[in-house]
Amino acid sequence: MALDIKTFETIIPSRFLSFTIPNPVLPTRLLRVAVLDSPIQPTESPQVAALFVPQTREPDWIFSTESGHLQLLLSSPGISRLILIGNNRINGPDSSPLTYHKREDAQYVKSLENSLKPLFFALSPKVSVKDGIFDVPILDYEDNLICSVVLERRAGIFVSEMLVEDIEIESDSELREFRRRLRFKRMPNLVQTEIRIVPQKVFELDRVKIGGEVKFRPDTKVLVHSYLIPMVASLSLIGSCIEDRFRKGLKPKALCLGVGGGALLSFLRTQLGFEVFGVEMDEEVLSVARQYFGLEEIQVCVGDAIEYVEKLASKDRVLDLVSGEDNGDCYLNHANVFDAKFDVIMVDLDSCDARNGVIAPPLEFVKKHILLAARSVLSDFGIFVMNVIPPTRLFYDTLIHEFQEIFHELYEIDVGNGENFVLIAKVSPVSSPLSECENSFLQKLRIAILGRYLDSIRKI
Known part of the structure; x- marks a missing residue:
C-alpha cells in the first residue's frame, strides 16, 4: 500500500509512522524511516530534524522503539x-547481532544526507518552508560506547523485557574501561544498572575485547553510576554514629528500596561493612543481579517497596511476623530485620511516563503517610536517602516540603548531570564529637568514593 505524502503536511501530536524505502547508496539494502511528531503541539512554525542511526545499532531499543524515539x-x-x-x-x-563496534560513518551518512533531501522535504509540514527556504538540520547521536555484546535477554513479570550487555566505553585515562549494563525495554534510553567489570584472568591489553575469548567478572569495589556515589556520600552526615556502631562490635543496617542489579547493595556490604536488606518487585531482576552483577549474601525480599515499608511500620504486623504467623509471606524471610531499626533507608525507585520520561521516585511514594512510615523504622540518628529525577520544579518543591514536614533536617546533593538530585532527610540532629582523623568509618568512606561529593552536601 502506497504512503500518501499528504499525511505529513501537518503535525499531529504523538503520531508515529514507519516505513521502508530503497537505500539510495546501497541499492541492495532497504532503509527504515520512522517519523514521530512531538506530543506537544507547536505554537509557531514546526521545526523538523533528522537523525541517522549509527550502523549496526539499528536494533537498539533507543532507535527501534517508539518510546526510545520519543x-x-x-x-x-x-x-x-x-x-x-x-x-x-x-x-x-529484537534479533540484534551479538556485537556492535563503533565505526566511522561520516562518508556514508553524508552520501545518504544528500540523496535523502527530497524525502526530508516531502516529510515536512508545508509551514516549515519559509520564504522558499527549506532546511532540515541533521542531529548528531553521540555517546561513549566503543563496542558492546548482548549477553542475555530476559523478561520479568513487572519490568517486562530486559537485556544484559557488556560494553567498552571511551576513557580519559590510558586504561581501558569495561562495563556491564542492565537495561529495560520500557525505558530504552535509561541504563538501569551499570557496574565495572574486569577480566577474570590476566591478558595482554590488546587481546582483551568485548565478545572475545576473555571472560569478565563484576568489580563491586567501585560505583560508576553517577547518582549512587552521592547517595553513599550522604552517610557522612551520620559518620560518628556509624563509627560508634562499629566500635561496639555492631554492623550498621541499611534498607535499599529498589535493587536492580544490586550495585549499591553490594558496595555497602563489601566496602563499608553494612548489613544490607533489599526490596525488589521483580524476581527475574534479582536472578539477573545474582548471575551477572555479583549480588550475593544479601537478604532480599520480592515485593512492593511501599507495602514493605508500611508493614515494617505496623506494630501489629511485626508481631505477627515475629511470632511466625502468615506463613508464605516473603516478609518472614526478614524476621531478623525487626531486631533493630535501620540506620539508613536508600530509595532508588523510578517510573516511566511516555511524555516526561523517567520520574524518580514514583508519584505513589511522595505521600505523607509513606514518609512517616519510613521515619518510624529508622533509628534515632537514621537518615532517609532518595534518588530524585523531578519532572518539574513543582514536583521537586512539593517533595522538599513533604520531607521538611516530617524530618528534622533536610539536605541536598546536586549530582551535576542536569537530571538527578539526592535528598537526605535526618530523623534528628547529630553532632560528631570525633574529628575525621579519629573516625575510621569516615576515613574508609572518603577512600571508597574518592572523597567525591562529601563537600557538596547542602542543607536546605
Missing part, C-alpha cells in the same frame, strides 16, 4: 517532528 525527540528542544533513518534489519528489531 525520548530522542524530547531531548532535542524545539523539535516538532523527528525523522529517524537507519538500515532495515531483516529479522526485526
Whole structure:
C-alpha cells in the first residue's frame, strides 16, 4: 500500500509512522524511516530534524522503539517532528547481532544526507518552508560506547523485557574501561544498572575485547553510576554514629528500596561493612543481579517497596511476623530485620511516563503517610536517602516540603548531570564529637568514593 505524502503536511501530536524505502547508496539494502511528531503541539512554525542511526545499532531499543524515539525527540528542544533513518534489519528489531563496534560513518551518512533531501522535504509540514527556504538540520547521536555484546535477554513479570550487555566505553585515562549494563525495554534510553567489570584472568591489553575469548567478572569495589556515589556520600552526615556502631562490635543496617542489579547493595556490604536488606518487585531482576552483577549474601525480599515499608511500620504486623504467623509471606524471610531499626533507608525507585520520561521516585511514594512510615523504622540518628529525577520544579518543591514536614533536617546533593538530585532527610540532629582523623568509618568512606561529593552536601 502506497504512503500518501499528504499525511505529513501537518503535525499531529504523538503520531508515529514507519516505513521502508530503497537505500539510495546501497541499492541492495532497504532503509527504515520512522517519523514521530512531538506530543506537544507547536505554537509557531514546526521545526523538523533528522537523525541517522549509527550502523549496526539499528536494533537498539533507543532507535527501534517508539518510546526510545520519543525520548530522542524530547531531548532535542524545539523539535516538532523527528525523522529517524537507519538500515532495515531483516529479522526485526529484537534479533540484534551479538556485537556492535563503533565505526566511522561520516562518508556514508553524508552520501545518504544528500540523496535523502527530497524525502526530508516531502516529510515536512508545508509551514516549515519559509520564504522558499527549506532546511532540515541533521542531529548528531553521540555517546561513549566503543563496542558492546548482548549477553542475555530476559523478561520479568513487572519490568517486562530486559537485556544484559557488556560494553567498552571511551576513557580519559590510558586504561581501558569495561562495563556491564542492565537495561529495560520500557525505558530504552535509561541504563538501569551499570557496574565495572574486569577480566577474570590476566591478558595482554590488546587481546582483551568485548565478545572475545576473555571472560569478565563484576568489580563491586567501585560505583560508576553517577547518582549512587552521592547517595553513599550522604552517610557522612551520620559518620560518628556509624563509627560508634562499629566500635561496639555492631554492623550498621541499611534498607535499599529498589535493587536492580544490586550495585549499591553490594558496595555497602563489601566496602563499608553494612548489613544490607533489599526490596525488589521483580524476581527475574534479582536472578539477573545474582548471575551477572555479583549480588550475593544479601537478604532480599520480592515485593512492593511501599507495602514493605508500611508493614515494617505496623506494630501489629511485626508481631505477627515475629511470632511466625502468615506463613508464605516473603516478609518472614526478614524476621531478623525487626531486631533493630535501620540506620539508613536508600530509595532508588523510578517510573516511566511516555511524555516526561523517567520520574524518580514514583508519584505513589511522595505521600505523607509513606514518609512517616519510613521515619518510624529508622533509628534515632537514621537518615532517609532518595534518588530524585523531578519532572518539574513543582514536583521537586512539593517533595522538599513533604520531607521538611516530617524530618528534622533536610539536605541536598546536586549530582551535576542536569537530571538527578539526592535528598537526605535526618530523623534528628547529630553532632560528631570525633574529628575525621579519629573516625575510621569516615576515613574508609572518603577512600571508597574518592572523597567525591562529601563537600557538596547542602542543607536546605
